[in-house]
Amino acid sequence: LFGQEPTAFRNTELIYNNELANHVEKLGFKTVLAEGWDPVLGWRSSNFVYRSKTTDNLRLLMKNYRLSDDVAFRFSNRGWNEWPLTAEKYVSWLNSLNGNAHTVNLFMDYETFGEHQWEDTGIFDFLRQMPEELLSRSDNDFRTVSEVAAGYPAMDEVDVHNFVSWADLDRDLSAWLGNKMQQGALDELYQLSKHVMESNDPVLIEDWRKLTTSDHFYYMCTKWFSDGDVHKYFSPYESPYEAYIAFMNVLNDVALRAKVRRMGIAPISQRPSEHLLAQ
Structure with missing residues (x-):
């Protein structure tokens, strides 16, 4: 799209494990993003570059979930003891890491700005002020993930056997695969893939691909308590x-539609009308 070949990989909801890292490296990527979850990192900090345990040279950038979630989720929470969060206060937290961090990886959804955090929360004022506040110190700067991965050595290797994501308190795949409905729907979806692809029908293939969007399965989640509230908030369904x-x-x-294609019957929209045939 921009005449550039991407070298950094970000999977849906930061889903990651060793097996995925192997595939990502084989595809030619040099860097992958992942959730900096405490059980994964242990005593280590997310504020450094790491390498994947099972790859030759794949760099791993781990999300600083506390500082990311301060903006993504807690920014407008009036019950939070740090509310209101100003750019000055936030940058002071970042500055406190100087000398003991190579990078602070702030990963969050685009819809954080304007949807999760509405304009009247002051989120856009916060965004406008933060760069100037941050760059007022010469030892701060902004870098792309590829620049960070190339600019600092890997401090250690990270071994992730089970899938980790940034979703819910469990930080696993249970947001999409936690119940029988989700598992059954995904299974049926991928069983159909062979027939859809063999149809060579671009419209049908595109419709099938849209069904692979993770949100469909996220809406089927039946969790309770705080996780359930988040799922319910984003779902358009009752x-x-x-x-x-x-x-x-x-x-x-x-x-x-895939079955119709296999039988060699043209979809109704592509059949000549009886009126035209009669002529």
């Missing part, structure tokens, strides 16, 4: 069961 029913209805439509 319940996870409605999300499942809606998804399966669309998937069945895609399956029927």
Whole structure:
């Protein structure tokens, strides 16, 4: 799109493990982003560059989830003991890491700005002020993830056997695979992939690919307490069961269209009308 070949890989919801790292390196990427979850890092800090345990030279940048979530989730929380969060206060926290960190990886969704944190929270004023505040000190700067990975040595290797993500308190795949509905829907979806791809129908393939979006399965999550509240907040459905029913209805439509293709029957929209045939 921009005439550049990407060298850094960011998976959906920062999902990562050793096996994924192997695939990512084989695809030619040099850097991968992951959640800097405490059980993964142990005593180590997310504020340094690491390398993947099972690859030759893949650099690993770990999210500083505390400082990231201060903006992404806690910024407008009036019950938070640090509210209101100003650019000056936030940069003072970043400055306190100088001399004991190579990088602070702030990873968050685009919709943090304007959707999760609405304009009236002051989030855009915060964004406007933060760069100037940060750059007022000569030992601070902004870098792309590739620049960070290339500019600092890997301090250690990180071994991640099980999948880790940035979703929910569990930081695993349970946000999308935690119940039978989610597991069944995903299984049915990927069982259909071979027939869809063999159709060579670009519209059908595109519709199937849209169904692989992780949000569909996120909406089917049946967790309770704080995790459940987050899932419910983002879901357009009244319940996870409605999300499942809606998804399966669309998937069945895609399956029927794939079957029609295999039988050699043109979709109705591509058939000449009886009126034209009569002429």
